[in-house]
Amino acid sequence: MQVNGVEIEDTFAEAFRMVGSRILITACSRQWALQAATTMTGFATSVIGCGCEAGLEREVEPEETPDGRPGTSVLLFAMSKKSLADQLIKRIGQCVMTSPTSACYNFLESSETVLVGGKLRYFGDGYQISKLLGGRRFWRIPVMEGEFLIEESFGVQEAVGGGNFLILGQDLESTLRATERAVAEIGKVRGVITPFPGGIVRSGSKVSSKYKFLRASSNTPYCPTIRSLVDSQLSEAVNCVLEIVIDGLEKTEVGEAMRVGIRAACLPGIVRISAGNYGGALGQYHFYLRDILGGTLG
Amino acid sequence: MDKVILRLKERSNIPVEAEAICPDLFLTKSQQEIEELALYYGNKGRRLGDFFQVQGERSDNIVIEGEIPNFKKIGQGMSRGNIHIQGDVGMHLGALMKGGRILVEGNVSDWLGAEMEGGSIRVKGNAGHLVGAAYRGSSRGMRGGEIIVEGDGGSEVGELMRRGLIVIGGRAGDFVGAFLIAGTIVVLGPVGLRPGAGMKRGTIVAFQEPDLLPTFHYNCLCQLSFLRIYLHHLREEDLNIPQEYLGGFYKRYNGDTLELGKGEILVWAGQVA
Numbered sequence: 001m002q003v004n005g006v007e008i009e010d011t012f013a014e015a016f017r018m019v020g021s022r023i024l025i026t027a028c029s030r031q032w033a034l035q036a037a038t039t040m041t042g043f044a045t046s047v048i049g050c051g052c053e054a055g056l057e058r059e060v061e062p063e064e065t066p067d068g069r070p071g072t073s074v075l076l077f078a079m080s081k082k083s084l085a086d087q088l089i090k091r092i093g094q095c096v097m098t099s100p101t102s103a104c105y106n107f108l109e110s111s112e113t114v115l116v117g118g119k120l121r122y123f124g125d126g127y128q129i130s131k132l133l134g135g136r137r138f139w140r141i142p143v144m145e146g147e148f149l150i151e152e153s154f155g156v157q158e159a160v161g162g163g164n165f166l167i168l169g170q171d172l173e174s175t176l177r178a179t180e181r182a183v184a185e186i187g188k189v190r191g192v193i194t195p196f197p198g199g200i201v202r203s204g205s206k207v208s209s210k211y212k213f214l215r216a217s218s219n220t221p222y223c224p225t226i227r228s229l230v231d232s233q234l235s236e237a238v239n240c241v242l243e244i245v246i247d248g249l250e251k252t253e254v255g256e257a258m259r260v261g262i263r264a265a266c267l268p269g270i271v272r273i274s275a276g277n278y279g280g281a282l283g284q285y286h287f288y289l290r291d292i293l294g295g296t297l298g
Numbered sequence: 299m300d301k302v303i304l305r306l307k308e309r310s311n312i313p314v315e316a317e318a319i320c321p322d323l324f325l326t327k328s329q330q331e332i333e334e335l336a337l338y339y340g341n342k343g344r345r346l347g348d349f350f351q352v353q354g355e356r357s358d359n360i361v362i363e364g365e366i367p368n369f370k371k372i373g374q375g376m377s378r379g380n381i382h383i384q385g386d387v388g389m390h391l392g393a394l395m396k397g398g399r400i401l402v403e404g405n406v407s408d409w410l411g412a413e414m415e416g417g418s419i420r421v422k423g424n425a426g427h428l429v430g431a432a433y434r435g436s437s438r439g440m441r442g443g444e445i446i447v448e449g450d451g452g453s454e455v456g457e458l459m460r461r462g463l464i465v466i467g468g469r470a471g472d473f474v475g476a477f478l479i480a481g482t483i484v485v486l487g488p489v490g491l492r493p494g495a496g497m498k499r500g501t502i503v504a505f506q507e508p509d510l511l512p513t514f515h516y517n518c519l520c521q522l523s524f525l526r527i528y529l530h531h532l533r534e535e536d537l538n539i540p541q542e543y544l545g546g547f548y549k550r551y552n553g554d555t556l557e558l559g560k561g562e563i564l565v566w567a568g569q570v571a
Contacts, residue, residue: 068530129560130480
């Protein structure tokens with residue numbers, strides 16, 4: 001199968017069951033809403049090394065936010081409900097509450113919730129105030145700048161982490177350009193994030209290592225500089241590989257993000273599109289590239 | 299939508315205790331059974347059908363046509379459904395209610411939503427004294443839900459209130475939020491004497507400078523996110539909330555320091571600090 005002359009490999013991306021949440025941050029300006037979101041989603045590229053994967057889903061117009069101020073929607077994923085709650089408490093406590101004029105609300109309707117504001121409220125040292133409106137409980141925490149408002153509980157739901165595809169190009173310039181374009185298109189899909197820097201991974205991994213103390217190591221079959229030393233998956237035409245990892249609240253949204261991303265990446269200078277998997281034995285979700293591009297999710 | 303319509307036959311100058319007019323009761327009753335429900339006319343037992351022409355059956359949507367300022371306790375303790383009163387109505391409307399919705403086109407007498415636990419009441423006219431208050435001897439007033447009075451409210455609005463939201467669109471009488479335990483009271487018009495007297499916690503929001511007791515202390519000028527949420531909510535309820543209220547500054551006073559002192563009175567101070 002080819003798209004715009006780019007080969008689509010007959011393979012699949014293997015993704016994992018995670019737990020996801022969506023939070024809304026508002027502030028006095030778009031700039032400060034973005035600042036809080038950017039700070040909160042820092043060092044959240046991979047659940048293995050960072051405890052969670054997080055990213056900015058989109059900016060939210062004042063008309064959509066409960067307090068009528070500019071907002072940002074952030075998605076955060078972890079491997080369990082407990083670890084997700086821990087990460088929300090740490091990141092909202094350290095990165096959102098500290099950000100001037102911020103307020104923080106649940107932005108995901110779900111029957112399952114975790115306590116976040118209900119724990120951060122103790123920062124108020126007894127001067128915190130509870131407000132209950134329309135079944136939603138908020139906590140007002142006095143801070144030096146004024147007051148930090150946070151919702152007591154945040155919705156969580158089963159989610160999909162690790163949707164991915166690899167962009168194999170002739171050189172860095174064309175590969176990076178195609179990958180950036182793919183990330184921009186994926187950014188238009190609701191319910192997904194690309195948690196790595198600028199949405200792009202240059203150092204993909206495999207789940208083995210020659211060293212006993214390591215569980216994962218560089219994805220050597222896709223490293224062009226050692227092509228002749230390993231069982232390489234790269235043809236001679238390929239001199240650069242970049243990966244996009246996608247996390248989403250729903251399987252269909254991850255599939256849609258992969259579809260628009262792959263289509264956008266099929267530019268001149270790109271040789272092949274592939275995907276990362278572990279033989280299908282580890283992940284609960286398999287996204288077959290050809291099915292996705294044909295409109296049928298794997 | 300199925301509904302039961304009660305058309306008043308003639309006005310009464312004698313108080314009628316009408317707690318039988320309740321969606322929970324009407325839901326399972328035929329028209330004849332509704333007509334046989336007991337009301338107290340002064341100290342005499344009478345049939346509901348003696349006062350109203352009944353149309354419809356087995357519905358928790360009740361429409362009352364006519365002026366009934368002497369009919370008391372309508373919707374008392376209701377947990378579901380709707381009551382739409384197209385004129386004035388008497389005391390204790392929606393007292394102790396747990397759920398459902400009451401809409402009044404006219405005015406309401408005292409004890410509106412007294413000790414209510416949930417649901418919502420909307421009054422397009424004025425309300426009497428003790429909106430959402432505690433009955434004498436009781437330790438807690440309103441415990442949840444929402445009361446919106448578009449017109450004026452009497453004295454002791456939200457007395458001993460524990461939770462919920464009361465909004466007075468016009469003037470409120472003396473002792474608004476007296477002995478408030480928690481919850482929120484918003485008064486869009488002038489506030490009477492001694493607001494928040496004896497309050498422990500909770501919030502009173504005023505948009506005209508009230509005469510505060512000396513046991514309330516000024517803290518700061520502030521903009522509060524929670525208040526923007528409440529005011530947005532009131533806009534969604536079609537109340538006239540000017541834009542400058544949403545973006546404006548508020549003077550925060552805490553009190554009553556004769557009690558816990560963790561209550562607050564927020565007074566709108568304009569758009570510029």
